[in-house]
Structures are given as structure tokens and as C-alpha cells.
Amino acid sequence: MKVSRSVDRSADGLPPRKAAAAALAAVWRGRKLDEALERSVRRGLERRDASFAEELAKAVVRNRRFIDYQLTRVATRPLEKLPPAVVGILRLGAVELFLISTPAYAAVAEAVSAVKDSPFAGLAPFVNGVLRRLASWDAPAEPGGDDVERLGVKYSHPDWLVRCWLERLGPGEAEALLAANNAPAPLNVYPNPTRTDREGLTAALQEAGCRVAPGPLASLAVELGARRLTELEAFAEGLFVVIDPASSLGPRWLAPPAGSTALDLCAGAGGKAVQFGWSVGPAGKVVAVDNDGRKLKACAAAARRLGLGNIEIRRADILKDELPLCDYVFLDAPCTNLGVIRRKPDVKWRVRPEDVEAAAATQEALLARGVAALAPGGRLVYNVCSLEPEENERVVERVMDRTGASLGFCSREEFGRLCDGQYLRTWPHRDGCNGGFVAMLRRRN
Numbered sequence: 001m002k003v004s005r006s007v008d009r010s011a012d013g014l015p016p017r018k019a020a021a022a023a024l025a026a027v028w029r030g031r032k033l034d035e036a037l038e039r040s041v042r043r044g045l046e047r048r049d050a051s052f053a054e055e056l057a058k059a060v061v062r063n064r065r066f067i068d069y070q071l072t073r074v075a076t077r078p079l080e081k082l083p084p085a086v087v088g089i090l091r092l093g094a095v096e097l098f099l100i101s102t103p104a105y106a107a108v109a110e111a112v113s114a115v116k117d118s119p120f121a122g123l124a125p126f127v128n129g130v131l132r133r134l135a136s137w138d139a140p141a142e143p144g145g146d147d148v149e150r151l152g153v154k155y156s157h158p159d160w161l162v163r164c165w166l167e168r169l170g171p172g173e174a175e176a177l178l179a180a181n182n183a184p185a186p187l188n189v190y191p192n193p194t195r196t197d198r199e200g201l202t203a204a205l206q207e208a209g210c211r212v213a214p215g216p217l218a219s220l221a222v223e224l225g226a227r228r229l230t231e232l233e234a235f236a237e238g239l240f241v242v243i244d245p246a247s248s249l250g251p252r253w254l255a256p257p258a259g260s261t262a263l264d265l266c267a268g269a270g271g272k273a274v275q276f277g278w279s280v281g282p283a284g285k286v287v288a289v290d291n292d293g294r295k296l297k298a299c300a301a302a303a304r305r306l307g308l309g310n311i312e313i314r315r316a317d318i319l320k321d322e323l324p325l326c327d328y329v330f331l332d333a334p335c336t337n338l339g340v341i342r343r344k345p346d347v348k349w350r351v352r353p354e355d356v357e358a359a360a361a362t363q364e365a366l367l368a369r370g371v372a373a374l375a376p377g378g379r380l381v382y383n384v385c386s387l388e389p390e391e392n393e394r395v396v397e398r399v400m401d402r403t404g405a406s407l408g409f410c411s412r413e414e415f416g417r418l419c420d421g422q423y424l425r426t427w428p429h430r431d432g433c434n435g436g437f438v439a440m441l442r443r444r445n
Contacts, residue, residue, distance in 0.1 A: 015045060015049055015053075016045060016049040016050075016052045016053035016056065017053070017056065017092060017110055017114060018114065019040050019041045019044060019045055019049070019050075019053040020040075020041065020053040020054075020056040020057040020060070020092060021085070021088050021089060021092060021114065022036075022040040023036040023037050023039075023040040023041055023053070023057045024036075024057055024060055024061070024088045024091070024092075025084065025085065025088060026039070026040060027057075027061060027346055028084060028088075032344075032346060032350075033057070033058070033061055033344065033345065033346035034344065036057075037054055037057060037058075040053075041053045041054050041057065042054070047226060047228065048226070051226070055100065056092055056095060056096070056100070058184070058345060059095045059099050059100060060088075060091045060092060060095050061345045061346050061349070062156060062182055062345040063095065063099060063156045063182070064091065064156055064349065065152060065153055065156040065157070065158075066140070066143075066153055066154060066155070066156045067091050067094045067095060067098070067156075068091070069141065069143055069153045070094055070098065070134060070140050070141055071090055071091070071094055071130065071134070073141050074130055074133040074134055075090075075130050076126070076129075076130075077126070082123070083120050083123075085118055085119075085120060086115060086118070086120050086123050086127065089111050089114050089115055089118075089127060090111070090127060090130060090131070092111065092114075093107050093108065093110070093111035093127070093131045093134075094131070094134055096110075096111075097131065097134050097135055098134075098140050104135040107131065107135070108128065108131045108132055108135060111127055111128075111131055112124050112127055112128045112131075115127045147162075147166060147171055148162050148163050148166065151166075151174070151175055151178055154178075155175075155178035155179060155181070155182055156182065156348075157178055157181070157348050158348060158349070160352075160353050161338070161348060162174070162178065164388075165177055165178070165387075173429070176429040177427065177428060177429045179429065180342060180427075180428035180429035181341040181342050181345075181348070181428060182342070182345075183342060184342065185244075185342045185343045185434075186215065186221040186222070186223075187221065187222045187223070187224065187229070187242065188215045188216075188219040188220065188221055188222070188242070188243060188244055188245055188433070189201070189219065189220050189222055189240040189241065189242050189243070190218075190219055190220070190240060190241055190243050190248065191220075191239065191240055192238055192239055192240055192241060192278075192306050192307070193278055194278065194306070194307055194308070195237070195238055195239055195306075195307065196239045196240075198218075198220065200239070201220065201234065201239050201240050202220060204233070204234040204239055205220075205222055205232070205234055205240075208227070208232050208233060208234060209225060209227065210222050210223060210224055210225065210227065210232070211223040211225070215245060215432075216245040216431055216432040216433045217245035217246075217248055217249070217431075217433065218245075218248075219243070219245045219248070219433075220240075229242070235305075236305075238305045238306040238307055241271070241274055241275075241302070241306060242271075243271055243275070244340075244343070244433055244434045245426075245431075245432075245433035245434075246339075246385065246426045246431070246433040246434040246435070246436040247271055247272065247383075247385075247434070247436070248275065249383075249415070249418065249424050249426070249436070249438050250272065250330060250332070250381045250383035250424075250438045251272050251275035251276055251279065251330065251381075252275075253381055253410075253415075253424065253438060253440060254276075254328055254330055254379065254380075254381040254440070255279060256276060256279050256280050256284065256327075256328035257279070257280070257284075258279075258280060258281040258283060258284060259280065259281065259283040259284045260280050260284050260327060260328060261280070261284060261285045261286075261287065261326055261327070261328070262276040262279070262280055262284070262285075262286050262287070262326065262328040262329070262330065263286075263287050263289065263323065263324065263326040263328065263329045263330070263373060264276055264286055264287065264288045264289065264330050264332075265289050265318055265323075265329065265330065265331045265332070265366070265369075265370055265373075266289070266290060266318065266331060266332050266333060266334060266366070267288035267289055267290045267295075267296070267299055267332070268290055268292070268295045268298075268299065268332065269295050269298035269299055269302065270288060270298060270299030270300075270302040270303060270311070271302075272330060272332055272383075273286050273288040273299055273302075273303070273311050274302055274303060274306055274308060274311070276328075276330065277303065277306075277308040277310050277311050278308075280310060281310070282309070282310060284310055285310050285311075285312060286310060286311045286312065287312045287314055287324065287326070288311055288312065288313055288314065289314045289315075289316050289318065289323070290315065290316075291315060291316060291317045291318070293315055296313050296315055299311070299313060300313050318366055318369050318370075319365055319366065319369060323369065323372070323373040324373065325373060325374070325375045325378075326373055326374065326375060326378060327374075327375050327377070327378040327379070328378065328379065328380075329370050329371075329373055329374055329378065329379075329380040329381075330380070330381050330383070331366060331367060331370040331380065331381070331382050331383065332383045332384075333362070333363040333366050333367065333382065333383070333384050334359065334362060334363070334366075335359050335363065335384040335385060335386040335391050336351045336355055336356055336359050336386050336388065336391065337351070337385055337386065338351060338356075338386045338387050338388060338435070339384075339385040339386050339387045339426075339428070339434050339435025339436050339437075340385050340434045340435070341428075342428055342434075343434065356386075356388050356390050356391060357390060359386070359391055360390045360391050360394065360395055363384065363391055363395045364395050364398055364399055367380075367382055367395060367396070367399045367441075368399050368402055368403060370382070371399060371403045371405050371441060371443060372403070374405075374441075374443035375443070376443060376444070377442075377443065377444075378442070378443050379408060379440055379441065379442045379443075380405075380440065380441045380442075380443075381438060381439070381440050381441075382395070382396060382438070382439045382440075382441065383436065383437070383438050384436065384437050385434050385435065385436045385437075386435070386436075386437065387427070387435045387437075391437070392423070392425075392437035392439075393423060393437075393439070396423075396439045396441070399441070400441065403443075404444060405441040405442060405443055405444070406441070406442045406444060407422050407439070407440070407441060407442070408422070408439075408440030408441065408442050409422045409440075410422055410423060410424050410440075418431070422439070423437060423438065423439050424436075424437070424438035424439075425437050425438075
């Protein structure tokens with residue numbers, strides 16, 4: 001579907017596209033998309049140009065297979081035989097023609113100009129011909145083949161992932177999931193209950209010129225417009241935290257009571273730790289553990305911004321270092337991120353089938369360590385943002401067999417349709433949030 005928008009440009013129109021091309025080149029070399037955008041786009045461009053460049057780059061990553069299918073229909077040379085920089089320019093041009101409302105003459109002219117300014121200027125006539133042929137089409141070419149190929153091309157997912165979801169979900173629901181993955185995710189926030197409430201936060205954001213609407217699972221969906229998140233006064237005042245709704249479920253289920261101590265393993269940048277900070281209150285404590293010092297700095301900064309003095313930062317290797325015994329343990333285990341493709345579209349191109357099993361092995365080791373840190377009678381919540389059973393219930397089942405831990409059952413009265421038997425599970429196409437899995441384990445006395 002074509003996005004209706006005006007074309008944002010700097011004085012000569014090239015910097016946003018060059019920045020997008022540089023970010024894409026870094027992604028194809030193995031860098032994560034968000035890191036590439038930070039280095040090539042957000043730091044070097046004015047806000048309007050950065051917004052356009054980011055939109056272009058994300059659209060190419062999100063729709064790469066679909067775009068390549070269109071290009072191969074008209075290109076007189078195989079894409080794999082072309083210099084990667086030229087392929088990147090073709091992809092950007094095709095995205096502007098099919099998915100962004102750039103006038104055809106401008107999309108073609110900008111791509112040709114970019115090639116002329118590159119070491120591959122001799123390919124400018126080729127690029128011009130390819131994009132002009134695409135521009136002459138009334139609509140993109142429809143992919144054929146079996147369901148795997150057709151859906152893989154249409155929604156730009158790798159065959160192995162399409163096949164997996166077709167087998168598990170059936171054609172209709174698998175297609176709905178693929179489509180949801182390709183829809184840009186909204187910005188979801190929750191109020192900081194120590195400083196404001198839902199109504200107060202809504203008023204503060206609207207006063208700043210943001211559009212605010214109810215989001216899934218009691219979140220607020222916010223459209224910033226031309227603003228940057230960190231420029232909002234409400235951000236500086238610590239009135240809210242950015243959390244995908246799916247990431248609110250694990251802390252809500254564990255719910256350590258006021259005055260207790262919670263152990264947050266793999267705490268990362270602190271999205272879950274701050275929720276536990278609210279739960280345990282000033283008389284309680286959250287021990288946020290991670291082996292990544294940079295993420296822990298972000299966690300500490302979030303705690304300061306939100307006015308939470310009850311979060312203790314601890315750098316440790318969970319698999320090697322001693323952990324304190326605790327009644328409430330939370331493990332947000334590293335995973336393939338296959339449930340967050342709509343927020344991180346490069347994930348579908350980076351993850352391979354063998355990565356799922358590798359992630360599961362690490363998750364099993366971490367979860368066993370988390371259970372060992374449980375005090376008798378304590379409870380642990382295991383959380384991953386993956387849709388794959390290999391990383392979800394199969395990990396939990398193996399650890400229960402190893403440790404003798406028992407399973408806590410999901411309360412349908414509290415969580416409703418998100419309960420899947422004894423587990424919590426979210427899906428982008430069903431729930432309007434990240435895909436994820438949550439389980440609770442209890443240690444016997």
C-alpha cells in the first residue's frame with residue numbers, strides 16, 4: 001500500500017537519500033538497522049530530512065523481497081551481479097515509486113543522480129531504464145508460486161519463516177501475521193505512577209502537540225509529529241516510560257509486593273526494572289543485573305529520570321557469577337526477536353533457522369540459573385519476545401524437568417484471551433503489540 005505523504009527534502013534533495021543508502025549498506029554488512037540509522041541518519045541530518053531518510057531505509061528493509069521481485073521483472077542484469085551500492089539505489093527508487101508518494105519523475109531523477117555521484121556512474125543509464133520501466137506500471141507485479149513463495153514475496157519474509165507459520169497457524173492467520181509484521185508499530189507509553197496518571201500524561205502530551213489515543217493493554221499510543229521523544233518536556237520530567245504493551249505483562253504477572261525485593265535478570269536498558277520499581281515501592285528494592293555495561297548505564301539513567309531510587313544496578317554474568325536468593329525473579333531472556341519484526345524489520349533477514357535452536361540453548365541455561373536464585377516458595381517469570389515454541393514452552397518444560405520447579409497458571413480472570421493454557425502469549429496480528437511469551441515457575445519449599 002502506498003503511503004500518502006509529502007516529499008521532505010533538504011536544499012538539493014540528496015542528503016536524506018544518501019544517508020538512507022549509507023544506513024542500508026551498513027545493514028547489508030551485518031549492522032543492526034537501529035544502530036545503522038543512529039550513525040548514518042539521526043546524528044547527521046536535520047529532523048525533517050532524518051525523518052524522510054529513516055522512512056526510506058525502513059521501507060526498503062521491510063519490503064526488500066517484494067521490491068527485488070519487482071526489480072528482477074524489468075532489470076536486464078541479475079541484481080546479484082550488480083555492485084551492492086547500485087542495488088541499494090535501485091531499491092530506494094523502487095520503494096519511492098511503489099510505497100511512498102514521491103512523484104515518479106522525482107524518484108527516477110534522484111536515483112540516477114545518486115548513481116552519477118557514485119563510483120558507478122557508468123550504470124546511470126541502466127538505473128534510469130529500470131526505474132522508468134517500473135514507473136510505467138499501473139500496479140506492482142503480483143507474485144505467483146505456492147503459498148510459501150507467494151506470501152514470502154508479497155510480505156517480504158524468508159521462506160523458512162513463512163513455511164513455519166503456515167504449518168502452525170494455517171494460511172489465513174499466517175497471512176494476517178505477515179501483514180501485521182509489515183505495518184509500522186506505534187509508539188506506546190505508560191505513565192509514571194509516582195508523578196502522574198493516565199489523564200495527566202495525556203494532557204501533557206497533547207499540550208506539547210502530540211496526538212494521543214488509547215493503545216492495547218492500557219497503554220497510550222502517541223504520534224510525535226515533527227518532535228523528537230527526548231525533546232518533550234514530559235520526557236525530561238519523567239512523566240512516562242516507553243514500553244511496548246506486551247512488555248507490561250510479565251511484570252504485571254510477577255507483581256512483587258510493596259516492600260519486597262525483586263531480581264531482574266538480563267535487565268538491559270531497564271524497561272522491566274522500572275515497572276518493578278513501581279511495584280515494590282520506596283521500601284522495596286529491585287536488583288537489575290546484566291553483563292552489558294552500556295545497557296546498565298541506560299537502566300540507571302531511566303531510573304534517575306523517573307525518580308526511582310530503589311533500583312540497584314549490578315553488572316554480572318548470570319551463568320558464572322553468584323546471584324542472591326530472592327522471592328521474586330524475572331528473566332527477560334535474550335532471544336531471536338521474531339515477535340518484534342514490526343519494530344525491528346531487519347530481524348527477519350538476520351535470523352536463520354539454526355539461530356532459534358542456539359537461542360533456546362542459551363535460554364535454558366539462563367532459566368536454570370534463574371530458578372537456582374529463587375528462594376524456597378519463590379516465583380520466577382520467564383519472558384521472551386519470540387513466537388517460536390522452541391524458545392517458549394519447550395525451554396520451560398526442559399528446565400522444569402531439570403530443576404523440579406512447578407508451573408504457575410495464568411489467571412484468565414486477570415489476563416483474559418491472552419492466556420494460552422498456563423502461559424501468556426501475544427501476537428502482533430491479534431493483539432496489536434509485539435509478539436511474546438510469558439511463563440511463571442515456582443520453586444517448591
